[in-house]
Amino acid sequence: MNEKMIEGCLLGTAVGDALGLPFEGLSKKRGQKLLGCPGNFHFLLGRGMVSDDTEHTCIVAQSLVLSVGNVETFQKALASRFRRWIVLLPAGVGMATAKACIRLLVGYSAKTSGVWSAGNGPAMRSAILGAYFGDDVHSMQPFVQCNARITHTDPQAELGAFAIALAASLASRGHQVASHELVDTFQEMTSQQPESAPFVELLKQMAQSIDRGETTAEFAQSMGLSQRVGGYVGHSVPVVLHCWLSNQTDFSNAVISIIECGGDTDTNAAMVGGIVGARVGRVGIPQRWLDGICEWPMTIERMSQLASQLAKSKELQVPGKPVSVGAIGLLLRNVFFLLVVLFHGFRRLLPPY
């Protein structure tokens, strides 16, 4: 059971990321004009590739396979993987994450590498923690904290990551989740943190919008985000959670609706895809989207293998050797990816505006 949820979360993240990537940074209006329907891949001749959101989710999954419930081992595994990740020329990396990874590289410890930022970095790689820990949210909490602080030290970033992990945890239990269930659990579990009050308020506004029957686009508009939902967790996370709660078993509609909001579309769709994926599993993700992802060396099948290792190491409580890919292959892939990203950058200078 747990394996299906973990696999759904990992592949859901990848599909959301790949579909949202060509729209990243565009306004809602420009995205529609330039690219059209988010339900089709627009990245590479009708195929899709994944970005940092999926890469980091895989890094978290690999670190969990190695650590099996030991947060110090998890932290060490994360740090060494982030160092390797940053030297292999990733394209389109968030500023705070890049700075923190460079700090790790030049010798900062995982306890001091984080920088002050409330960006999406920790939230985008936290759904997998919810799918992995399932209903054991108390064991999950220190892992969310460790995963967030290694790159981001603003408590808002950690709260955003916790909200995403909690959503995936609730989703993975297989029942329809009421918005107050999420808000109440979040409030209870973060009550010791004085900084959590404004975040709880945002989640309450989100729940009220669900009660009023508003669409996710209408909720985004009410938050002053009518053209883009950007990379600040106080914006992205409430809108992502609204989208998930409105489409808990409808993977396609969830992912398309969030991309249509514009802004940090790959990350937002990765988060929604990861949460909904944790509920519906691989079978709930359209096969044409899984087939449409053109990735190497970390293929969809390797991600699926990683999910199965993660479930197995959890079940047996024995650390495993996680699926990993060679540095040379990854470097070649990243150079190719960077060229495609540059092509999209130039394409955006041209009409239609």
Ligand SMILES: [Mg+2]
């Ligand atoms: Mg990305």
